[in-house]
Amino acid sequence: MARPYWSGQIQISLVSFGVKLFVATEAKSEIRFHQISRKTGERVRHQKVLASAVEDNPGEAADPVEKDEIVKGYEYRKGEYVTIEPKELEQLRVPSKHAIEVTQFVGLDELDPEYLEKPYFIVPEDDVQAEAFAVVRKALQKTKKAALGKIAFGGREHVIAITATDDDQLGGMMGYTMRYQEELRDPVEYFKEIKKVAVNAESLELAMDLIKRKAAKFDPNKFKDGYEAAVKELVEAKIRHAPVPKDEEAAPRRGQVINLMDALRKSVGSETAAAPSGKKKPAASAKTPAAAKTAGEKGISLVKGAAGRRKSA
Numbered sequence: 001m002a003r004p005y006w007s008g009q010i011q012i013s014l015v016s017f018g019v020k021l022f023v024a025t026e027a028k029s030e031i032r033f034h035q036i037s038r039k040t041g042e043r044v045r046h047q048k049v050l051a052s053a054v055e056d057n058p059g060e061a062a063d064p065v066e067k068d069e070i071v072k073g074y075e076y077r078k079g080e081y082v083t084i085e086p087k088e089l090e091q092l093r094v095p096s097k098h099a100i101e102v103t104q105f106v107g108l109d110e111l112d113p114e115y116l117e118k119p120y121f122i123v124p125e126d127d128v129q130a131e132a133f134a135v136v137r138k139a140l141q142k143t144k145k146a147a148l149g150k151i152a153f154g155g156r157e158h159v160i161a162i163t164a165t166d167d168d169q170l171g172g173m174m175g176y177t178m179r180y181q182e183e184l185r186d187p188v189e190y191f192k193e194i195k196k197v198a199v200n201a202e203s204l205e206l207a208m209d210l211i212k213r214k215a216a217k218f219d220p221n222k223f224k225d226g227y228e229a230a231v232k233e234l235v236e237a238k239i240r241h242a243p244v245p246k247d248e249e250a251a252p253r254r255g256q257v258i259n260l261m262d263a264l265r266k267s268v269g270s271e272t273a274a275a276p277s278g279k280k281k282p283a284a285s286a287k288t289p290a291a292a293k294t295a296g297e298k299g300i301s302l303v304k305g306a307a308g309r310r311k312s313a
Contacts, residue, residue, distance in 0.1 A: 006153050007125060009099040010136070010162070016099070017132035018125030021151075021175055025119060031231050089155075096157055100149040108144050111161055115178045122162065122173040137173050140164040151177070206264035213271040 004020035035044040048070065053062035072089070073081035095101070124133040140147065141164035151160045159178040165171070230245070237244050 005120065006151065008097070008151075010102065010147075010149075011099050012102045012136065012147065015132060015136070017129040017136075019100075019122050019129070019133065019173075020125055022121040022123070023118075024121050024174070029225065029228050031228055031235070094152045094157060096150040096152040100151050100160060100162070102147040102149045102162070104148050105140075105143070105145040106148060106161075108146055108163065111146060111176075111178075114184060116161070117158075117177045117179055120175040120177070122175050133173075134171065137164045137171070140173070141166070151175075200261075203260055203264060206261070206268055210264060210268050210271065213268065 002022060005023050006021040008019065009016045010019050036042060037044060047062075047064040049062035049064055071086075072084040074084060075081050124130045136147075140162070147162040149160055149162070151158050159180065161176045161178055163174050163176070165174060233245055236242075
């Protein structure tokens, strides 16, 4: 198993147990670009140099500054810095560096997706901690709640939401670092210019029917990075000295008037024709179906387990 990204205690009132956090995501892209010189084809290296050396002699190569000579600096006044040593940062008095103190529990449907940032796997520190871990996990699962607390790593303190995975065979918990309120831009600034329009009942009925016909269980394996595939195709073409693939220009749409009702009717018709034969299609209805209502009440979906499945709250 990989080394944990963070280890410490989860504290809930007088209950505490040791846990380890592992980053739940990884970059799978195989495409890696380097910076090279257009003239020589050689790789370009970046070096850290003194700002004064570049400013005083812009046309000359500056001597690189060695790694052990570099420390962090905070600019408290224009051009003036106070230096911070790595050991001083390590010794900062931040309790959440060592323990996540749960301050409250919230319903899973209360966790707005825009606040969720990055997922982590949470496992008990060892077999001794497994009992308390399992009890808290099952309690979160039964109550459909998330535990909120704070955790410090990566040079800052994060809000973290702890949830139970739905798969009892895995038996783990998930942690989601969350954004602070001030990190989110005010949506009013972006939505205030949206024109208010009356929704036509028949158009709404057709749109709801289209959604029902295209509804399917979420399968993350169905989604692949098309950009990465296109880059690989480009690289292969250049290696073989073959014609470079180019994006096809979209057909001009000037003067085209789109009738929303006709577009919806044709879309529903095409989905009906594409559906497998022998299966009865649901009738169009202006009423919200019970299944859709239930799904809407479930709230957000959270990452579930190592297999990349997702859990609906």
